[in-house]
Amino acid sequence: MIAQRALKTLEYDKIIDKVSKYCTNTLGKVAIEQLEPKVTLIEVNALLDEMDEALSILRVKGSVPLGGIFDIRPASKRAQIGGVLSPSELMEISSTIRASRIFREFIEDIVALEDISIPAFIAKKEEIPMLTGLQNEINSCIDENANVADSASVALRSIRQSLRMQEGRVRDKLASLTRGANAAKMLSDTIITIRNDRFVIPVKAEYRSHYGGVVHDQSSSGQTLYIEPDSVVQSNNEISSLKAKEKAEIDRILAELSAKVQEVAHELFVLVQLLGQIDMIFAKAKFGQANKCSKPLMNDDGYIKITQAKHPLLDPETAVANDIEFGKEYTAIVITGPNTGGKTVTLKTVGLFTMMAQAGIPIPALDGSQMAVFDQIFSDIGDEQSIEQSLSTFSSHMVNIVDILKKFDDQSLVLFDELGAGTDPQEGASLAIAILDEVHGRGARVMATTHYPELKAYGYNRDAVINASVEFDVETLSPTYRLLIGVPGRSNAFEISKRLGLPEHIIETSKAYVGTETHEVESMIASLDESRRAAEKDAEESARLLAEAQTLQADLDARLQEYEDRKEELDKKAKEKAKKIVEAAKQEAEAVIDELHKMRINANKVVKEHEIIDARKRLDEAAPKENRILKKQRQLNERAQELKKGDEVKVVSYGQKGVLIDKTSNGEWIVQIGILKMKIEEDDLQYIKPEKEKQTVNVSSVRGREAVKLELDLRGERYEDALMRTEKYIDDALLSNYHRVSIIHGKGTGALRKGVQELLKRHPRVKSYNFGEASEGGYGVTIAELK
Structure with a gap:
């Protein structure tokens, strides 16, 4: 138990007041006002875990549906002891039940997501009583304006129909009087009004005898009398009778509904308590969000x-x-x-x-x-x-x-x-x-x-x-x-x-009055302070250098892993391609040998010269294709212009295009192929002569590729701007021969993520896309594979 004096002197009540401002209803505010610190580790961890789950829900969904909740405990208590509730009280009960149902469905939707765990809220959802039946019964009898609806019962509908018909007859009779020949002279105004629940007309005092009937009211000056003419007295009596029946039927309906509330009063108390706790938990989480707090x-x-x-x-x-x-x-x-x-x-x-x-x-x-x-x-x-x-x-x-x-x-x-x-x-x-x-x-x-x-x-x-x-x-x-x-x-x-x-002389004199021990203590403190400042400065510099080194190490590790993955993929493809070429060459060679063998057997047959030449040509062509290509390439390079930095070339052995970056001391070229830089022998390179119209474009693309990153960060962008940037980025990545790029859109509400993935789905050069791994950003990142 925390001492009340401590709660007061440490201003715990002010913290409670700040948190309560994030509640959405009075139930949550009451729960917050009654909140006191727990004194066992199990209880405290349970409270903090609930709050942390609420934070996770807010991060994923942004808000929580807790509107339309009322403190229905007084009404439920009155129903429990046999009281009859008003239509507005019944509507508040219905609204609160509806809010609890919406919250249950909200939690069920979150449970369907795989990247969030909320066991405490799942447990609370299961504790919320299901009172949909009572909600439906109330809604069928009480309309949204908290009035008993005609549909509440057959009797009420019949009474109100008769009442409307009777009121219509009375209005028609009085309307005929207001339109009479002498109406303008005898009436203060040609209107029909109501006094004492009776339909009346305003008659000038001097013409009272002309209309007869009952006077129900008069103006402050006494010049106007509100008279119920004799011709409508009986009809007004009938209206009064119908209204009495209407009231009796409404009272019966309200009593019946109140009895149903009485049956589930205990569940309503539980419901209110749970909704108040839930609102309180989310208020804590919202307070934490707004004030950059953390869970200790x-x-x-x-x-x-x-x-x-x-x-x-x-x-x-x-x-x-x-x-x-x-x-x-x-x-x-x-x-x-x-x-x-x-x-x-x-x-x-x-x-x-x-x-x-x-x-x-x-x-x-x-x-x-x-x-x-x-x-x-x-x-x-x-x-x-x-x-x-x-x-x-x-x-x-x-x-x-x-x-x-x-x-x-x-x-x-x-x-x-x-x-x-x-x-x-x-x-x-x-x-x-x-x-x-x-x-x-x-x-x-x-x-x-x-x-x-x-x-x-x-x-x-x-x-x-x-x-x-x-x-x-x-x-x-x-x-x-x-x-x-x-x-x-x-x-x-x-x-x-x-x-x-x-x-200065006064200060020196005062120092003389201070004892030696005091001087020693002050000197010691000054020395400690100086040492502390130096240590803090060194620690800050060390932390900065460490952070830079860690960032550089992570970047190098990522690039190395990407290079190794790409290298392994290219090696695999090269081996598969070489295997197919060797198999094809082997089959062709065997066919040629078999044919020559048949020629030898049929030696007595005259073998024509062109047949021998054809056989030799086929045997020569049976050599692996790469060897022929390299041979042909060497011949082409001998005839072509000298290769230089910036030239666009084709790497024959890989079948990929690239750009010459630099030449090494041993004569190999460093070639930029997409995101990879590789050392390639000059014999394996084929110069690509650009068209005159494309020369300017090619130069700008080479320069542009140097600025294109492997990822695009869209966080904080407007929806339309983000999609335009994404489309341009895909085009730039394709020009840079990128095969795999990352688009960071964040989790948020999911609108931007959906828009980006719809664009990727429609793009003709996007082969596939999927969410990033947990280390890459999970659902906040989409990885696109390009053709």
Whole structure:
């Protein structure tokens, strides 16, 4: 159980208020307002897993259908005890049931997707009661305007038909009176109106006797009387009678529907509770999305490691991010330094993050952050005075600290702000040290802030305790709010005074009054601070170089793998082609040998010269085709112009076109074939002479190919622009002899992905396409094979 004082001082209620703004209905807001941090690891992980599933759903679908949900518990309760519900109450029940059915179908659609796992929401879907029958019965009786429909019963339809006919007769009779010869003179206005549920006409007072009947009302001046003429009194009576019957029938229908609600009142309570929980879970996820939060890893070992944490109630654009870690090597942190430096913000960040995590709310820190589950959280924060009890600030703090010391244990997180403040500095520092020893000694995780210089050495004299401070920029005379763990707070009074213009001799005189030990401590702190800055600078440079190296390594690995795959494919094709050529040559040679053999047998037969020549020619042609091509190519190259960089050639052995990039020292050419660069002997190259009209185009295409990448990133593009870019990119890739390209469209709503794949499906030069592997981007990337 988290102490209520801690919830208040750490401003947990403000976080709840921020999260509740993302709810879509009052049920979710009520659920959020009642949300308190859990104190067991199983419960906390369950809450965070639900929230993480909601985040996954929002990433895939963008939104969740939770509209049309009402708090129907009061109406259900009245029906449960025999009350009759109004049409609007029944419509709210119907709408809520309909919303639950839509949400069930929404979850079922998501389950059909293979790349998302939502076991918690599947379980909640199964718990939602199926009350479609009640919804249909209500809808058949109550229309969308919350009125009882004519179709609710045969009797009601008959009564309303009679009522409409009777009202029509009355209107006709009164209309004839308003159109009479003297109507303009006797009537204040030629209209028919209603008073006391009776049809009447406005008659001037002096002509009252002319129409007779009953006066139901008069104007404020008394000049106009609203009279029900004798001729329609009986008809109006009939209308009143029919309206009474209509009301009785409506009451009967509403009572019947209310009885049906009574039968399922318990299921309706369950439904409302589940829908409120679901709305609350999605509100947490939306809060996390909007504030760049992450799901922390939880443990029950008291270990906290937060990376780039920002206080959730501060402006995320200006708040300073800090790394905070404790709970293993050291279980207590003492933050020293001047006031207004951000010590209290750091303290509140740790406490509030812990409460948020234990309530299943994501925290504004980077992925991989770890939080601990504590049985109790205690805090003594703020400069409070108890006027009623006539307590000073110090006394008020002591009352709270005494209460904490009675209740905490080794599973508690204890936060002290300005421990020992408000009394004599020496006594306050002594008390602070003693209290820290007590809390830390009993195994609790503790963070404390103080401005007492005596506590600067506290972390050096005790095991598992570390000092920390909040950085102060002497140049700008302002705090940077960066937490420095391992470095105690440094006094900057002399430096600040000097920068503000205090005479040097006064500063030197004041330094003489400071003890030797203080000088040594300040020098030690300054040295630590300088070393820290140097280490941070080196670490940043190392991280940058490492990131660059990793990026380069990944790119080289990808290119090497692509080259190996392409090489293996080309080798396989070459071997298959060579095998076929050898087989064909072998068959032809055997046929020639067989024919010569027959000639030898028939030696007595005169063999003509041209037959021998033909046989020799066939035997020569039986040699593998590649050998003949290379021989012919050598002859062509001898006659052709000299090959040079930039020439377009055909690699005879592969049957592929390419561009000459450079010539090696041993006479081989480096040829760009699509995405591959290969070393090819000059004898295997055939110069392709371009047509005059195409020379300019070919030069520009060679240059253009150098700029064409293997992937096209469409994320953030408008739909029409993205499709135009895709079509142009396919053409550029084909000109570059690419056989395989990647188109990155992201997951999003799926509209762009569908449009891109429809374009690829229609393109005549696209052989096939499919989604990328998980390492390539999965459903966010489409891989196209080109002809």
